[in-house]
Amino acid sequence: MVELIIDGQKVEVEEGATILEAADKLNIAIPTLCYHENLTPFGACRVCTVEVVVDGVSSLTTACNCPVEQGMEVRTVSERALEARMLAVELLLAKCPGSEAIRSLARDMGIEEPRVELETEGCILCGLCVRTCQELVGVGALRLVDRGLDRDVKETFVEASTDKCIGCGSCAYICPTSFIKLEETGDTRTVWDRVFKLKKCQVCGNYWAPEAQLEYIRKTCNLPSDFFDVCPNCK
Ligand code: FES
Incomplete structure (x- = not known):
C-alpha cells in the first residue's frame, strides 16, 4: 500500500493506483474529459491537472494517469492547479465552442467565453x-x-x-x-x-x-x- 496526502487528508491506496483513484477514495472530485473508467488513461486533455509535491519539489501533472507515490502530497485546488486546469479548459473551449461537455466544464470553472479563437475541425484528440x-x-x-x-x-x-x-x-x-x-x-x-x-x-x-x-x-x-x-x- 502507498500512503499520500491529498488536500491535507491522508489516504492509503494500492500501489499503481492513480492520483484520480486516490482522490476518489476521499470523495475529492477532480474534473476529467478524456478519462473513462473502463479505458486505459491517456492524459490528453489536461483537464485533471493537479499540483504534486514530491521530496519538496512541486510540479503539475495529470491526475488520471499519474501513479501515486509514497509520501506524495497532492493539491487539487491550489492556485497553480486551478490556473492550469482553467487554461486547459479555455483552450478546449476555443477549439470546440459547441461541445456541451466542454461548455459544462467551462461553466463549472466560471469561464464564459474563451479569450482566443482557434480553428478546429472539432476533434480535440482526446483518444x-x-x-x-x-x-x-x-x-x-x-x-x-x-x-x-x-x-x-x-x-x-x-x-x-x-x-x-x-x-x-x-x-x-x-x-x-x-x-x-x-x-x-x-x-x-x-x-x-x-x-x-x-x-x-x-x-x-x-x-x-x-x-x-x-x-x-x-x-x-x-x-x-x-x-x-x-x-x-x-x-
Ligand atoms: S482527464 Fe486526465 S488528461 Fe484528460
Whole structure:
C-alpha cells in the first residue's frame, strides 16, 4: 500500500493506483474529459491537472494517469492547479465552442467565453474513440496518426480503417465534441463515410443494427447463424 496526502487528508491506496483513484477514495472530485473508467488513461486533455509535491519539489501533472507515490502530497485546488486546469479548459473551449461537455466544464470553472479563437475541425484528440474501439469493442479500426505538413510541423488526426470498422457507432457515442458523425436513414447507417447495411428484424420488421457489427459479435461469441434474425425487443 502507498500512503499520500491529498488536500491535507491522508489516504492509503494500492500501489499503481492513480492520483484520480486516490482522490476518489476521499470523495475529492477532480474534473476529467478524456478519462473513462473502463479505458486505459491517456492524459490528453489536461483537464485533471493537479499540483504534486514530491521530496519538496512541486510540479503539475495529470491526475488520471499519474501513479501515486509514497509520501506524495497532492493539491487539487491550489492556485497553480486551478490556473492550469482553467487554461486547459479555455483552450478546449476555443477549439470546440459547441461541445456541451466542454461548455459544462467551462461553466463549472466560471469561464464564459474563451479569450482566443482557434480553428478546429472539432476533434480535440482526446483518444476516447480510439481506445473505445480498441479496448471495449475489440476491433481497433481507429488510430491517431501524425502527418508531417512540412519539415517541422506535425498534425495529428484520427484515422479510420474503413475495412476494419463494423459500424457499431461506439466512437460517435463516446466522442465528447460530436466530431464523429453517425447518420441512419432507412436501412443504412453511415459512419466514417462508410455506409453499413442494417439488419431487419424478422418479427417486427425494424432495422436495428449494422449487419457487419452483428456478424462480428456472432463470430466472436461463436453464436448460431440465425442468432440475430430477431431483434432484442422481439426475442
Ligand atoms: S482527464 Fe486526465 S488528461 Fe484528460
